[in-house]
Amino acid sequence: MATRALPVAQDRRPGERCCDLDLPPAISTAEAERTTADLEILANPVRMQLLDVLVRKEGMVCVCDLESAVPVKQPTVSHHLRLLREAGLIHSEKRGLYAYYHVDRPALDQLRARISTFLASLG
Amino acid sequence: MATRALPVAQDRRPGERCCDLDLPPAISTAEAERTTADLEILANPVRMQLLDVLVRKEGMVCVCDLESAVPVKQPTVSHHLRLLREAGLIHSEKRGLYAYYHVDRPALDQLRARISTFLASLG
DNA sequence: CTTGCGCATTGATAAGCGTCAATGTATTTA
DNA sequence: TAAATACATTGACGCTTATCAATGCGCAAG
Secondary structure (H helix, E strand, O other): OOOOOOOOHHHOOOOOOOOOOOOOOOOOHHHHHHHHHHHHHHOOHHHHHHHHHHHHOOOOEEHHHHHOOOOOOHHHHHHHHHHHHHOOOEEEEEEOOEEEEEEOHHHHHHHHHHHHHHHHHOO | OOOOOOOOHHHOOOOOOOOOOOOOOOOOHHHHHHHHHHHHHHOOHHHHHHHHHHHHOOOOEEHHHHHOOOOOOHHHHHHHHHHHHHOOOEEEEEEOOEEEEEEOHHHHHHHHHHHHHHHHHOO
């Protein structure tokens, strides 16, 4: 009895043009790429742990402390810190020998908001 | 004046052991890797658009329809559909010549919940 | 100034990922 | 049976990413 407008196997002949209810890509490719970038900056265990530490420690954290919180060597830590910095999620300040990092709260909040919006759009 | 327990540059001598308030990795490496996997399955424009189409079309969608919704060739579509399938987010059913895909709502909801929890933990 | 230290950068390596042409496999139509 | 169609799989390619040893650079203690 199916009253659905959705074409099913039985309704479709081989070679026939697919669903004319042209599924609009809904999410544009450009939009999908932006959201992908948002997800990718978080999609790494080391960056995730670094961010986590920086979030929990309200103040500034020096690199050597961050280093001891993740299972990779110092150059790799610097590498991921750079990516997070270039993404605008954290900032650094040099004091003497040490470099202190801290989270950019507004930036992080905006990132979380964008991802949440995306997740909601999948509902 | 600073009454904060957090060591700052001035408080720390070179060569000194870093913050003894051992920042517990808070998020374990294993946990971070699991969450990373959750993010990664979504962190691709094609998979994102495929999922989006499948979510918006309640019923089953055949591959040729999905194909026309993304800017890549058929083998690439099959590739990403396979990844989504292996992640348990979608399922397929063959009817005659056509393969129909549909979202696994509970699985998708759980994924979204896990990511939301993670995002909240960054608050 | 020289040495030691914290951190960034470089350069190399390896592994992973996305993409597509070509091919395989059912299945359906002629 | 033969030809056509939908989709999956294979195999190859290029690009990106993560990682670390080695090195560079600035600051600070001696």
